[in-house]
Amino acid sequence: MTFLGEVKREASGAQLTDALAQLRSITEATPDSRPLLVVPWLSPRSQERLTSEGVSYVDATGTVRLVSDEPALLITAQGATKNPWPVDKSLQSLRGSGAARAVRALIDFAPPYGVRELAGRTKASAATLSRVIDLLERDGIVERDERGAVLTVDWAAAVRRWAQDYDVLRSNDAVGYLQPRGLPALAERLTETDLDYALTGSLAANALAPFAPARLAMLYVSNVRAAVLGLDLRETESGANVMLLRPFDDVVFTRTIEREGLQLVNPAQLAVDLLTGPGRAPAEGEELLDWMEENTDAWRS
Numbered sequence: 001m002t003f004l005g006e007v008k009r010e011a012s013g014a015q016l017t018d019a020l021a022q023l024r025s026i027t028e029a030t031p032d033s034r035p036l037l038v039v040p041w042l043s044p045r046s047q048e049r050l051t052s053e054g055v056s057y058v059d060a061t062g063t064v065r066l067v068s069d070e071p072a073l074l075i076t077a078q079g080a081t082k083n084p085w086p087v088d089k090s091l092q093s094l095r096g097s098g099a100a101r102a103v104r105a106l107i108d109f110a111p112p113y114g115v116r117e118l119a120g121r122t123k124a125s126a127a128t129l130s131r132v133i134d135l136l137e138r139d140g141i142v143e144r145d146e147r148g149a150v151l152t153v154d155w156a157a158a159v160r161r162w163a164q165d166y167d168v169l170r171s172n173d174a175v176g177y178l179q180p181r182g183l184p185a186l187a188e189r190l191t192e193t194d195l196d197y198a199l200t201g202s203l204a205a206n207a208l209a210p211f212a213p214a215r216l217a218m219l220y221v222s223n224v225r226a227a228v229l230g231l232d233l234r235e236t237e238s239g240a241n242v243m244l245l246r247p248f249d250d251v252v253f254t255r256t257i258e259r260e261g262l263q264l265v266n267p268a269q270l271a272v273d274l275l276t277g278p279g280r281a282p283a284e285g286e287e288l289l290d291w292m293e294e295n296t297d298a299w300r301s
Helices: 014-028 044-053 097-108 115-121 126-138 155-163 183-192 201-206 224-230 267-275 281-294
Strands: 002-007 033-039 056-059 064-068 073-077 142-144 150-153 173-178 197-200 217-221 242-246 257-259 262-264
Touching: 002 014, 014 033, 014 044, 033 064, 044 056, 044 064, 044 155, 097 115, 097 126, 097 150, 097 155, 097 267, 115 126, 126 142, 155 267, 155 281, 183 201, 183 217, 183 262, 197 201, 197 267, 201 217, 201 267, 201 281, 217 224, 224 242, 267 281
Parallel strands: 002 033, 033 056, 197 262, 217 242
Antiparallel strands: 056 064, 064 073, 142 150, 173 242, 197 217, 257 262
């Protein structure tokens, strides 16, 4: 068995596509060889793509995946998940309210569209949208035409990429409370309240893709004090079953959906909240992503 390697300075987006084409041409001309890509750093998204293509890879941060069928071989190791040597001053993170508005816009609306067109349909700035699109294009999540218009967006990959830089309990101002009569009582009050809120987390997920009985309710509110009084919540040092979130940005209140009298965050927001949430929330996030794939018309404009 022989590994035939292609060494690149960068492998993301179009560069990764070119590298794969070169590897195929080399290995097709050499029987019994295995393709291998060697780069300084590989993003998690690029690793997923190479794995799906059956291509082995190594990067300088310690990431390794060497695979062969004959003889049977699998060697793996995980290096850095973020580039320790960014090569330019382009956007490297989806952290912050501006980036969140932009990535939500790209996920919530189906392409094709231009940057200014999408900015006009949302409250995301055109400049921030352009930088976020550049980042996602480098990761192979967005494809654009020669004029810069967005042609495709892998929305599930965009949610996962956003989750790398976001944390529902850290990105928002979160405080735990107790609803002494339990979550059914909370849900009943929410269907009757005039509070400005958007439900997220397990309780919201159960309204779309039931996974297991919810034990913690999470909801974004614009007025924490009014929510505490209106929902009959108690301060507690332990055993909280309700988490009130003062949102990082008002984008959480945009493009919400209603189910069973409850106002839910948009599924894209719900997915990233679950994937970065506590306990079994990430598993519920995976279940929700499956539901979103099967019901795209129900949530994506």
